[in-house]
Amino acid sequence: MLCLEFTIPPLPQFVTVGFAVWSPGDRHFARTFGVYDLLVVKRGTLYMAEQDREYAVGPGKMLVLEAGLPHEGYRSCEEDTEIYWVHFIHDGKPAYIRQEEIPWSSLLSRGTVEDEEPSAQQRLYLPKFASVDLEVLEPILQEMNEIHSRLNAGNALRLHVQLAAFMAALQEECARTALPEPAARLARAAAAYLDQHWREPFQLAGLQEELHFQADYITRCMKQHIGTTPLQYVLHLRLEEAKKLLGGTVLGIPEIAERTGIRDPNYMTRLFKARFGLTPGAYRRRLRHRE
Structure with missing residues (x-):
């Protein structure tokens, strides 16, 4: 499995979230987007191409479309297709790393009362294209959609906290499914x-x-x-x-x-x-x- 490696902090920043049902014949339009577009399919199949790579994103699969790379639907949906999406931004350009090469156990220095900056050694790992556990992820996505639908000054922070929880769950999924030698x-x-x-x-x-x-x-x-x-x-x-x-x-x-x-x-x-x-x-x- 290929993963995207982001340097943190800062954490990815929330832009928007949504849920939709695409009908047979619907097809994603072509665009080059300035944000990351993380797609999770609950039912049906979404057919997406990024640059020259094609992805059939079926039930229980996710795909991260990267900021600045052109993407489009290369084929229309053939059935009702339920899709969650999360848009986020991050200042740094991610590196690519194979799941089995992620140094999960590498030691990191802990912060102390002397430190004036967070450690620059920390990383966030997100699968590029993978199967995921919808039972774990969907409640977080539903909560994000609920907060977003009634967004106000009092609950905005909760939305950003939920984005961090969502990405933590994706990373844990990546670690859980790793089969180290x-x-x-x-x-x-x-x-x-x-x-x-x-x-x-x-x-x-x-x-x-x-x-x-x-x-x-x-x-x-x-x-x-x-x-x-x-x-x-x-x-x-x-x-x-x-x-x-x-x-x-x-x-x-x-x-x-x-x-x-x-x-x-x-x-x-x-x-x-x-x-x-x-x-x-x-x-x-x-x-x-x-x-």
Whole structure:
């Protein structure tokens, strides 16, 4: 499955939403549109072409027609066809990525009280053309249409929230239907285990026993599909927790080291400085100075 990859923030911005029943013989006119046109078909088939690619969008399928690309109906509807559409805009041009190549488990830095901008590492993934679960999506689309039909200053924000929920549901559908190769599944299983045990003393033997694979193979799989070794993954979690405790508590460095599973405070200080460019104490002083 091909997906569109958008950099977020900003999130896509809502333009309009609608629902229609197209009769036999109806056909979409040709246009080059300045917004994204996301189509979801409930019943019947809509025949759309974008540039030189043709799509038969049947029941339970969705298609994203991209801003700036010409599209038109290449064939008329043959039966009553029920269609939802959502128009949105986004400042950046999307990249294309195969579903199986999406790095779902890649680690991202968490925001802290020090940050003045959101992380630029975040991505939104939308299927280009795919089957979807109408039982999940249709209630959101119906709610969006209901709000849009009686739009006012009091409910406008809800419409934008629903757009975000709709896109989150599409992305979850994309992740749910992904069929990663065995090595990717093992990498995710290892990450899930470490998410639960990162405060404990790090031992590759625990991973081996839990996952029934040799430590060297687990390490290679995590490095390939997540970008870190098991130890690097654990240290990332520990140092992110240390940042949170430095900014949100008055705990001393030894106590923070203990709470994050790092027995030696001096070792934590060295790790922290190597990762963030300053010692834990300097990091805390900078936070307090900004306050």
